[in-house]
Amino acid sequence: MGLSISVPAAEQELLQAVQDVVSDGIIQGSKEYNKDEYIAGAKAADKTSVFPKWTGPGQFFYKVRENALDPRNFKDGGDSGTLAVRYVVQHGDEKNTILKIDAIFVDDSHLRPHSSNGSVEAAEFKEIQDHLAAMHLAKERAVEDEKRHQQELAAKELERKHKEQQLEFAAAQKPDESLEHHVQTLRRDVERVVKVPGAQLKSAPFRSASSLKPLAPGGQVVILVTTPYWFGVETEDGQHGWIHHSELEQLP
Numbered sequence: 001m002g003l004s005i006s007v008p009a010a011e012q013e014l015l016q017a018v019q020d021v022v023s024d025g026i027i028q029g030s031k032e033y034n035k036d037e038y039i040a041g042a043k044a045a046d047k048t049s050v051f052p053k054w055t056g057p058g059q060f061f062y063k064v065r066e067n068a069l070d071p072r073n074f075k076d077g078g079d080s081g082t083l084a085v086r087y088v089v090q091h092g093d094e095k096n097t098i099l100k101i102d103a104i105f106v107d108d109s110h111l112r113p114h115s116s117n118g119s120v121e122a123a124e125f126k127e128i129q130d131h132l133a134a135m136h137l138a139k140e141r142a143v144e145d146e147k148r149h150q151q152e153l154a155a156k157e158l159e160r161k162h163k164e165q166q167l168e169f170a171a172a173q174k175p176d177e178s179l180e181h182h183v184q185t186l187r188r189d190v191e192r193v194v195k196v197p198g199a200q201l202k203s204a205p206f207r208s209a210s211s212l213k214p215l216a217p218g219g220q221v222v223i224l225v226t227t228p229y230w231f232g233v234e235t236e237d238g239q240h241g242w243i244h245h246s247e248l249e250q251l252p
Contacts, residue, residue, distance in 0.1 A: 002102035003121035006092055009132055014097045015059065017131035018087050021124060022061045027085060027103075029116075029123030032069045038123075039065055039083065050084040050106050050113075058090035058098070071105050073119040079107035085124055101125055192231065192248035194219045199248070201241035205230035212241045221248070 007014055027039040042065040047053070054060040068083040083105045090098035103120035106113050196218075200211040205227055215221070215235065221243065225232030230242050 002100060002116075003118070003125055004098070004100045005125070006096045007099050007128075007132075008096055010095075011089065011091055011097045013132060013135060014099060014128075015089050017128045017135065018061060018089055018099070020131050021127045022063050022087060024127070027063060027065055027083060027120060027124070028127055029103075029120035030071045030073050030083070032071060039068060039071060041065055042083075042085075045084075048082070048084045050082050050104055051086050051102070054086070054088065056088065056090075058088045058100075060089075061087045063087075068105065073117045074103075074105040074114040075117065076112075076114055079109050081105055081107035081109075085120060087124075099125070099128070190223050191251055192221055192223060192233070193251060194221065194243075195247055195249050199243050201233075201235065201239065201243060203241060205232070205242045207244075209242070212239065215243070220251075 009017075022044045025040060025042050027042045030039050031037060032039060042063045045062040045064045048062050048064050050064070051062070062084055064082060064084045066082050067080055069080050070078055071083050074083075083103070085101065085103045088098075088100040090100070092098045101121040101124055103116040103124070104113050105116070194215045194217050198217045199215045201213050201215055202209040203212050204210075213235075219236060221231075221233035221235055223231050223233055224240070230244055231248060232240070233243055234240050
């Protein structure tokens with residue numbers, strides 16, 4: 001019986017998804033009497049007497065619920081006993097991995113095995129699929145975040161070069177003033193110092209916005225955005241946020 005399927009996922013991805021499901025404490029596709037949508041209280045296990053020792057290829061895992069009362073979808077159950085699910089992950093090819101899922105219930109009275117009708121295996125596989133989908137979505141978001149980060153870095157570099165060009169042009173227009181003086185002037189225009197006793201870096205330009213981190217007095221920030229009451233800033237460690245005008249002062 002059971003389920004055996006080729007999953008379009010890398011072996012390490014599938015192993016992670018299986019381990020997540022094994023550890024979730026829930027056996028899907030069954031219930032005790034009719035009171036729940038699933039069976040809770042299951043535990044991950046390295047072995048169980050419900051299944052014979054696995055000697056085949058691949059990595060195997062068990063999820064076990066003892067003292068299960070008359071679990072549904074097992075032939076001729078009707079008693080209390082041990083419900084267990086076995087998962088085996090086997091190497092397939094570069095794009096696919098083999099997954100085997102088996103569920104069985106053994107009653108305490110006669111130690112008779114009762115086979116699943118497939119509902120548990122199908123429901124547990126659905127949970128594994130959901131975990132895989134979440135993992136793939138997280139990877140896609142990470143790629144998008146990295147792309148956005150690279151775009152922000154490129155924009156900052158372009159802005160830096162533009163400011164350098166402005167500085168060089170200003171120095172050429174005023175040869176009697178030193179380059180160092182222009183650098184200091186530019187810094188005073190775009191940099192500020194956190195006042196005593198410090199400030200909170202906010203996630204948005206209003207008082208009730210969540211705080212991202214505390215800023216120590218004397219810390220320097222670079223102004224990126226100016227509004228009537230708030231500055232959008234970048235801290236010395238590269239974090240972005242908002243600070244009220246009143247909490248900053250110009251460079252000494």
